[in-house]
Amino acid sequence: MTHVDETYFERLNGADLYFEVVGPEDAPALLYLHGGPGYNSASFRTLVGDALEDYRVVYLDGRGGGRSGPLDETDQGGDYLDLDTLVDDVEAVRAFLGLERFTPLGQGFGALVALEYARRFPLRTARVIAVNPWVHFPELAYILLSEASRLRGRPVEDPRDEVLARTPEGKYPQVGAARVEAAFDLVNARDLLNTLEFRDAHSRMRLEFADAESQLLGGADVQQALVLQGLWEFEYPPFLAEITRPIYVIAGAEDRTSYPEQVQWLEDLGGADVTVLPTGHYPWLDDEEGFLEALHDSMRR
Template structure:
């Protein structure tokens, strides 16, 4: 096994993946693998802001393919314009094999919840339990949320383009409803301002995360986002797969994260039988109430 606190960059599944392994090598529990969101973000800020609270556990902080300190998509065997959930799940399985771990605890945040859930669905024998924080699982619905919130902030009526898109889509083709909704939302309000308004409980939390991001000097993610969008990300609906999960599922949600709670979370509770804990927090609950998040995570890891 990798020695504690050792940064690694390994060629796994045709990509240069960066990860850091912390905690005791002889820990009896399955290692936690943190799967960041974005898509295209990184694991640096989570480790910096919350890593000390997990010091007694074996934790792997992974920068997913094309993200953070991992190599660019253009240098992968699969190419720079093709990225999908299958590949990200295969990356995680390749990492498990490299670490020599019998099982993992995928801990997915935001978009990273998709990777955690699909890994658990495909590899139940390799998954001890799955934990997701403020998950995104239904992207056309997420796009509608973004459009609704942008319309409210601009003070204009909601104009959902879904019916028009369906009407002009040729028979037999999938109507790109999610993409049209997102384009309409970001026409009303730029993506950064809109997501900031939905994600953060207050400006202090936002500034703390921005300071940590600046300290880490990790920017980008556009290549990953573009590749996923090209593969139809905004039309992706994961809820039909949720009943197939065979491992314990735990959700930690922030009541102030309007991108995830309640609509996205309800899918996991209703179809996945998830155990849901709701905190007085935003999209990054470890920023708003570290103690409450630590308690919720500990319960999810031990219940």
């Protein structure tokens, strides 16, 4: 069986997309969709890639993130980005590589892209593997605000009622955005997410070391473009019931951005099979063996 290790930088769907393809040509295909949004796939390959030798793995740096081209050099421009565009990017990569069927493996925000791909392209999707998914953003915003308030020793002051009261009739109330703004006014965004996502300082430092090795930074423009399109108001759960492919969730009990609230949506509405590990947002940092066992088990079904 021929083993490939190829790097691509291609203009697809109006964007310069960077992706790597590694593994046996005839093996089951996995396409990794990183979180962030605006992060990259380099750390996942560095930390886990050697253990995925039984699969043909596509490591995609999402539009505007990692080694892909800048967002402002896309046909859509730097101020516009939405979920449909990111899903269309995945489909463009699939078509370019000639993959008949594959498994999208998404983590955090990337799990949302993986789920929507499966909903729109069920015939191209073998199954979905969602790692610590984010699917309900106003709820996630409230979690951020609650943790920021706890860290500052303050009661939670949810701006929801105030936002609803001042929003003109016919306009969508920006509750999630107001919650996030209030949270980040209390605690620096990075410090807040680190507190919620990582089990301990050792795990955080392992990821930071991998990021330093790759020398890949950025992603703020991707996040801003999504926010401009209403990211913090987005509620994906109603669409979960439309997904016809099997959904497997690998959840970290110590990742308070996803577990249990976000995971519960997939279990209740998507019929997901859930494996819970004693890990944070990046389970391969804390329990690589447990993560790989859950991944392999999902791929065998």
